[in-house]
Amino acid sequence: MNSQDQLWDVAVVGAGIAGMSAAIFAASKGLSVLHIGNGSGLVFGSGLLDVLAVHPVKDSTVHEDPWHGIELLRKDEPSNPLALVGPKAMEVAVNQIMEALGKAGMPYEPSTTNHFVPTSMGTLKGTFGVPTTMTSGAKAFENKWPTLLIEIRGLREFSAAQMVHTMGDKWPGLRFEKIEFPDSKGVFELYATHLATALETNKTRQAVIDIVRPLIGDAKAVGFPAILGLSESTAVHKAFEDALGVPVFEIPTMPTSVPGLRLKHSFEVAAAAAGVFRRVQSVVTGVKFDNDIATLTLQDATGNQEVQAKAVILATGRFMGRGLFADREKVREPLLDLFVEQPESRENWHSRDFFAKSGHAINRCGLLVDSKWRPTDAFGAVVWPRLYAVGSILARQDWMRQKSGSGLAIGTAWAAVSAMSDDFGSIGGV
Amino acid sequence: METQVLIIGGGATGTSIMRDLALRGVDCILVEQDDLNAGASGRNHGLLHSGARYVSNDHDAAVECRIEGDILKRLAGQTIQATGGYFVAVQGDDENFIADFPGHCDRAGISWKKIDLNEAFANEPAISRKAIAVYEVPDASIDPFRLSLESVAHAKALGCRLLRRSQVVAFKREGNRITSTTVRDRVTGEEREIVADQIINAAGAWAKIVAGLANIHIDMLYSKGTLLITHNRLAHRAINRLRKPSNADILMPGGTVSIIGTTSVKIDNLDDVYPSIAEVDQIVEESSAMVPDLATVRYIRAYAGVRPLVGASGGDGRSVSRGFALLGHEESGLQNFATITGGKLTTCRLMAEKAADLVCERLGVTTPCVTTSVPLPSAYEGRWTEPGHAPKAWMRSANEDDPLICECEMVSGAVIRNLYNQLVKAGDNPTFTDIGLRSRVGKGACQGAFCAVRAAAHLYQHGAFQGRKGLDQIVDFFDERWGGQHGVLWGEQLAQAELMEALHCGLFGEELK
Amino acid sequence: MEDTVFNGGFFTTALWIALGVCCLGLLWRLVSWLIIKIGPDAKEVSFLQRLGAAIIGGIKAIFSKRLPGIIGGFVLDSLLQRRLFKVSKKRWLGHMLLFYGCLVLIVMHALHVLLADKLFSDYQATLNPFLLLRNVFGVATLVGVVLMTSGRKKDWGKVRPARLPIDALFGILVVVIVVTGFLLEAQKMSSPKAFNRMAEEYGIDEDEIKGLRWVWKLDYGVAFPDLKGEPDPDLLEEGRGYNEDYCVGCHSKPQHAFVSYPVAKAAGLIATSTDAANVDKGLLYIHIFACFFAIALLPFTRVFHVVADPISLVVRGAASSAPLSKAGRVNRRALAMDACIRCGLCDFDCSVGPIAKWMNNQELLPSRKVQATRLVASRSEIKAGQAERLAVGAHLCTDCGRCTDRCPVGLDLADLWDAGRGDLSSKGFPAPAVWVKEEPAIAWAEALGAELGRVPPAGPLTADRNQFSACVQCQTCTNVCPVVANSGEDRVDLAPQQVMNLLRLGMNDLALGSKMVWDCATCYQCQENCPEGIRVTDIMLELRGAAWRQLGPVRDRRRSI
Amino acid sequence: MNYAIFLGCKIPAMVPAYEDSTRAVLGKLKVGLQDLPFTCCGYPTRSLDLDASVVAAAHNLALAKQAGLAILTPCKCCFGQLRHAQRFLEEYPELAERVSAFLQHEGLPFPNGVKVDHLLTVLSKEVGLENIRSHVTAPRTGLKVAAHYGCHALRPSAVTGFDNPMAPTIFEDLVAVTGATPVIWPRRIDCCGEPVSASNPDLSERIARGKITSALESGSELLVTACPYCHMRFEELAKDMGLPLMLYPQLLGQALGIPDKALGL
Structure with missing residues (x-):
C-alpha cells in the first residue's frame, strides 16, 4: 500500500500523544487514517498520564479529583480546551487510550482520581494515569510504608539519596541503598534504557534480584529508577515482585526516560493495531485545500509526494514539536500560517521569574478553535470545514503548570474526532 | 577583623589590587557583596584590546591598552x-x-x-x-573570571583574605579616618566589623553607593x-x-x-x-x-x-572617556579612603598599581609594584572557566568517579566536587551559582535543565549535599540562569526553555514546592 | 648446415648456457614456492613443513579419487582454457594460437632431432605436411601475439592490469624468432648459394645441374641471376627427371610454405646480394640466439606460467574438497606469485572496479594487488604514501570472491587478500578502525592540533551549524545505542551524544579519534530516534572518513620520525 | 513482475544458500529475475569515502536504469546503501554532477528514479501475502519463529521506507504466511552486531549473543534472517546457543514445498 495512491478519510499531522490518540480514535471509528510524524517527542514523556492536577495555577492549588478540577476550570476559564472537552468526555477518552496502551504492552492501573507519585527529584507528582509499574510508589507514600529505594552507581540523573533527603521528613521509613549494576564495573555512565533492556534477560534480572534481596530488611516496598524493562516491562516488574516478595515500583526520572520510550513504542503498536497507516519520517511541508479535499505535500528522502485526505487533524504541538515557531517578532503556526492568539509583544512572553506563580504568558498562546475543534482566524471564522486542531497547540491553556498535558492531548483528540466523525456522517464521507 | 587594607569590590580591579598589595607584603581583606566579577568585570566581551578600538578618538587610551595588553599576555598568558x-x-x-x-x-x-x-x-x-x-x-580574548579567580588565589596564598557575599553597610568615621567598616553577610545576615588602616573602594558601578556610605559624593x-x-x-x-x-x-x-x-x-x-x-x-x-x-x-x-x-554630567555614555579615575578623597577630609573606578578590563592591572601606590604611600610602605614582572600563577580554581578546557581534561583523566555532569560544556563530576569542596573549605556554603561562576556548568545550550539535576544527584551520591539542599539549589540555579535566557527566548532556545519548563514544572512540579 | 651450427663450439656453449640459466631459473622459482612468505601465518611454518606439504599434497593428488577430476580439470582448464573461453573468445583464441603455435614449432622444428624425428618416421623439415604446418603454426603464433596485445586498451580503459618490461621483451623475442624463421626459410629458398651447396653435397655433376637449375628456378623459386629468358624444354624435361631422382624425396614444392615462398619470390631480386652479404647467416644467428635468449629468459617472465599454471590448477582441483593445511596454504600463495599471469581478467570483473576508477587508485584491482601483496610481504619497510594506496586497496576489498572465481589459473585470491591484509597490518598498516584505536582521542587531537592548528569540519553534515543547534541534550541517541549498551568493561570513550556535543562545540579534533566513531554499528537507532532530526549515524560515518583522511597522514608522519 | 537481482558481494561468496533459496522461491512465485553485471553496492566504502560509495551505488543503479528494470536485493545492507546513494545524489547536487559525468564516460545514464526493493518488500507488497499463502502447500504450523529485522533496511526509515521503524510488521506477516507463529521478542529490531565484527569482535559477539538470548527467552524455536551479514553474524553463535537459524526464503521455500536441496539446506 502506498499512501499517495488513495484518498484518505483523515490525515493526522504530528505524532505526540495528541496525534497518536487522534489517529487511534479515528481509526477505531472505521475511518482510514494516514498518520504523519516521527513520534520522537514521546521520548520526553514520563509514562504518567496527567488529566488536571493544578487549578488555579496562580494559587498552586493541587486537586486530588481531576474531574472536580475540570468543573472548576469550566467556571474560571471557560475557553480552556480542557473545559471545552469536559470531564465526561475526558474520562472516556483517557480510559480508552490507557486501555489501548495496555494492550500494546504498557498497562495502566484503572483510575478514578489523581495519585501522588514520588519522583526522582523528591517531589510528589499529582497525576491520573499511572503505569502499573509505578503504582506502588504512590501507595507506599500514601501509607508511609517503610520503603527501600535503590540507587545505581553510574546512573547520573537519579539519586535515591536525594529522594530520601528531600522526602524523608514526610516519609520516615524511607531509606536507600546503592548498588552496582551487573557487568557495569569500569563503566562510568550508565543509561537507563540499557539497564532496562539488560533486565529483560533472565541472567541480569536474577543478578539484580540477588543483590537487592538481602537489602530489603523491614521494607514493605522497593523503589527503582524507571528501568524495569523496555518492551517487556510488565513481565520484568512482575518477576521482581515475585522474587522480592514485596511491592516494587518505578520512579519517574529525567528524559530520555525508559517509560518515555515505552510510551512511544506502545503508541506505535497501538496505532498499528488500530489500523493506522504511519508515515514515520515524512515531514508535511504544505497543505492545500479545495472544496472537499486537502492535499498535503510530504517530504522525505525520496523527495516530495502529495497525498489527499478528506479531513486533516493538526496535532503538531508547541515549540518543541515545531507546531509553533517563534521568531523575534511573533509566534507563528508554520505549516498553514494559522492565526495564533498571543501576547502583544515579546516583552510579555515570559515572566522574569522562571517559577513565576502564574506561569508565562507565552504558554497560553496558540490556536483558537470553534466548538467543533476547527481552527479559526482572529474573527472566529473557520479556516477549512474539516481542518481540526488538537493538543498543546491550542491556546488558553498551560499544560505544564496545570499538569494536564496528556489530558489535553487525549481529550481534545477525542472531542475533535467525535466532531469530525459527526461531520463525516452528514456528508456521507466514510 | 583587622587588616592593613580593606578592598571593597571583587571585580577585576579589586582582585588585581588584592594581588598587587599581597605581592608588596601588605595584608588585605577583599569584601564582595556578591561573588567575584559579579558586575561589569564578568559582563563584558572578554576582549583584551590591542588598543585599535580607541585609536581614532582616544590616543592615550589606545597606547595604554597596547602596553597593558602586552604585559598581561606576558604574565597572565593562561587567561x-x-x-x-x-x-x-x-x-x-x-x-x-x-x-x-x-x-x-x-x-x-x-x-x-x-x-x-x-x-x-x-x-x-x-x-x-x-x-x-x-x-x-x-586583539586577543581574555577570560576575566580566570583572571580574577587566579589573582585572588595568588593573593590568598600570600595570606590575604576574601569575604564573599559580604556587603558593606556602614562606615564608622572618627575625624579624618574611617575607623571601622560594618560588613553584612548576605546569606546569614550576620554583621561584623573590619578595622583597616586604609580602605579602597573598588566597587565599580557601586562605587558611588559605597562612597555615599562615607558621605562622599562621586559624580558618576x-x-x-x-x-x-x-x-x-x-x-x-x-x-x-x-x-x-x-x-x-x-x-x-x-x-x-x-x-x-x-x-x-x-x-x-x-x-x-x-x-x-x-x-x-x-x-x-x-x-x-x-x-x-x-x-x-x-x-x-x-x-x-x-x-x-x-566625571561626566550627562550626555551619551559612550562619548565619556573610558579612562579610569583614582580619587583620594582628601578634599572631603578623609585620610584613609580612596576610590578607583571606571577603566577597562584591559587596564585593570594598571588601575590596581595606581590604587596600590596611593595606599602604600599612605601606609608608608615603600615596596614597589611588581605586577609588571611577576607572572600570575595558574590555579586549580581558575582553570575551569575556559570553554573547551573541561572536555579535554575529562577525556584525559576520565574515571569511574568522574562522570560527565554538564553534558553541554562537558564538565565532570570531579571538577564540580572539587570546586564545591574548595569553597566549603574556605568556610562557604556554596551554591550551584558559585560553581557555575568557577566552571562552565549551566552555560551551555540546556542552561542547567539537565546538568543541575545531575549535579545535585552527584553531590548527594558523594554525601556533599544534605537535606533539601539539592532541590533548593536546582530551583535557585534555574532562576539565576533564567535571567540570562529571558531576553533570547525565540527559535530553538525557546523550544529548549519549553523543554526545561515541561520537565521541571510539568513533570516534577518544582514550582509547587 | 644445421649440423655445422650445432657442432660449432660457440653455439653449443651458448645453448648450454641458456639451458643452464633456464634450469637454474626454474629451480629458483620452484624453490621460491617453498620460501616466499606471504601472510602472517607464513612465519609459523618452516621450510621443511612446506616441503612436506608440497610432497604430500602431490602424492595425495595423484592417489586420490579425485584424480580423474583433476585430470579432466587439467584438460579443460589448462589445455582448453575453459575459463578464458567464458570470459573472452578473442583472448581465448589468441592464447590458444600463441600457445599451440609455439608448442608445435618447438616440437616439430626446434627440437626435431629430439622429438619430431622420432615421432614421425618420415619427418623432413622441407617435406609436406611439415613444411606447410611450420608456416601455419608460425602464422598462428604471430596472430596469437597480435590478438593478445591488440584491443586491450579498449577493453580495460584507464585501468590496466600490471605489466612488466621483461614480459614485453619476451613477446618481442617470440615475434623475432618467428619472423626470422620465415625470412630464413625464404632466404634459403631463393638462395643460389644454398642450391649449390646442396648440389655439391649430392655430388650432382655439371650436366645434370643445368636442367636442375631451371627446374629449381621455376618450381622452387631459387633466384639464379644468370638464368634469363625461357629454358630449353628438353633441358627442363631432363632437369625434372633429375629432380625426381634426387630432390623430391626431401623437398616438397615450396609453394606450400605459403608465407616464406611469397617472401622468397619477393626477395628473389636481391637474393644474390643477400647471398653475397651472408644474410642467411645473420638471420640464422638472430633466430638461434633469440631462441637461446628466450630459453634463458623463460623462468623470469610471465611465460613461466606455462609451468606454474597447470600446477596451480592441479592444486586447486586437488584441494577444492578439503581446505589446505597451513603450510599448504602458504605454499599456495607463493605459487600464486608465479601462476598469476597478470591477464587482468580478475580486474575486468572486480566488484570495486568502478570505485577504483573513481578514486583513480589501481591498487584496488586484483592484478595489482597480487604484486602489492608480494611487495608488502618481501619488504621490511614500505613508503608511507605507497603503503597508503596499498592499504586502501586491501581494506576496500569486499571479499566477494569473484576474482577467485574468474581466475583462469585457479588462484585462491580471496586467501591471498586476507594474507595481504594481515601482512599490511603487521607492517603497521591495519584498517583505520584498528589504528585509530591505537591512541586515545585526546592524543589524536593534540597531534592533529600541533600540525594543523585548526581542524576543518569533517564534511557537509558536520559543518552544518543547524544540525547541532537543534540538539536539546536529551541523550536519546545514547539511550538507544546498542554499542554503548553492550560495551561492558571496554566502555566507549565518548557516548554518541558526547560526540555530537563536541561537534556542536566546534571541537571536531576531539571527536575524530574517538573509538565510538569506529565502534558505531551504524544501526541508525540514534538517527531514527532523535527528536530533533539530527543525523547522528550519518555524521559518525562522515567522521570516519575525516579521521581516515586527517589522522592517517598524522600517523604516517609520526611513524616516520 | 521482473527485477534485476542484486546479490551484492557477500551472498555469492559467503551465503550461497541465500541466492539458491531466493531464486527458487521467486521462481515458484513467478517473479522474473535478470542478472546484470552489478558490482559492489558501495556499502563497505561508505566509512572511508562517501563519494566513492555513492559512485559505486550509482553505477549499479545506472545498469538497472539502462536495462529498464527495478532492483531486487536480498541483502539489507545493499538495499540501504542503494537507497542512501539515491538520497545523497539528491542532497548533494555537486556530487551528482560529478557522478553523472563519470557514468556518462562509462556509457551509462544518470540513475534517477530507479526503484530499489528488498526481497521482503517485494514478497509482501508486490507478490502479496494472499498470493503467497495460496501457494503454501506445506505450512510450518506450530513453529515459533523469531524474525530478525536487520537495521539497514529498517532505518533510517526516511531513507529506506521499509516499514514502520518502531513497530514493524512486515517480517512477522511474512513468517505468518508460512503457517509458522511469529514471536514478538524484545530485541527483534536491534542490531545483529555484524558491522563491528572486524573492528571489535568482542562487542559484536556480545550484541549478537544478547539478541539470541532474547529470542530464546521469548520461546522462539527458529531465528529467521533476510540479510547475509546478519546471517553470518548469527550462523555459528546460534548453533552454539541451541537456536536453529534459517534464511527467510528457506523457511518460505519449505512451506511452498520446494525440496530442501534447492533451498541450500
Missing part, C-alpha cells in the same frame, strides 16, 4: 587566547574613518595589516560579503551595555566594526561560543540591570550588517553590565 582581531568596514561605513585608521594605529604603535578581502572571507567566512575593508590587529554616570552569547562560535578572531564606536560592533570568540555586543543605555538605578528585549533586538539587527549569520543564529544567553563613567 588569554591570542585570537587576533579584524576591523571590518562594510558598504555605507564612513570612508574617511576607514582611510585614517592605519595612520592612527601607527601613531599609537599598534601593528596593523590590511587584509585582502578574499583572504579575509576565507579566514573568517562569517564576515559579510558587503565588507569593503579589513584590517588585522593583535551609569551606562548599561547588553551582550548576547551565540550557540556556536562564529568566528576565530575578534571581529570589530571599523567605524566610530557604536552599538553591536564587536563580535568576540569566547572559546566555543561567540559574544556580540554591546549597547549603551543610560540608567539611573543599579538594581534593575537586565538586558531589555529592545536592546537584544537592536544588537541582532545592527550586528548582522557585519556578520549576517547573527540574524539567524541561535542565541543562548543575554546579559548586561554597567559601565561606571566618572
